[in-house]
Amino acid sequence: MTESKLNAAIAILVSISAVFISVFNIKDGNIVQAMSQSQAHAIDAWSYYQAKSTKQHIAENSKDQLQTQLAINDRLNKAANELLHGKISFFEAQIQKYDKEKAEIKTKAEDFQKEYDTLNIRDDQFDIAEAFLSISIALFGIAALTQQTRLCYFAVGLSSLGILFGISGFAGWNLHPDWLAAFLS
Helix, strand or coil: CCHHHHHHHHHHHHHHHHHHHHHHHHHHHHHHHHHHHHHHHHHHHHHHHHHHHHHHHHHHHHHHHHHHHHHHCCCCCHHHHHHHHHHHHHHHHHHHHHHHHHHHHHHHHHHHHHHHHHHHHHHHHHHHHHHHHHHHHHHHHHHHHHCCHHHHHHHHHHHHHHHHHHHHHHHCCCCCCHHHHHHHC
């Protein structure tokens, strides 16, 4: 391949790679925003869960104290006895209510965490795509300077991998090299 043809091919390949990296970067930014939102919702849900747990604990302690008062004080008149039993029943109902609410909140919090994890995989795909495309653009530049056709082919391979990972991020494909994501994390 002549020098001008190689440079022309490299210019086109760099342009294509740059367009893909730009689009992938925009999508990755949107995914990072969604991840932040999902994480915030999960934290809020777990905080709400903790608040319900605290309320449940207070209700359990109140019920135990009332049951202890009832057991210790056998000289209560009928009205006081009924009042204590009524309060114990009230706290038992509160405890059951908090159990139910906590289960619902826990499910929501876990769903937010699953959403975050799913988005994180897509974020990794775009990060890997951007890394491959950035490296390929650098290698295209070196190939243009040195006129090394093999280096240009290697850069095409890296650019192709980058485009593949970016497309898989858009399409939601399960293309995720865990070892590479862990290495880059």
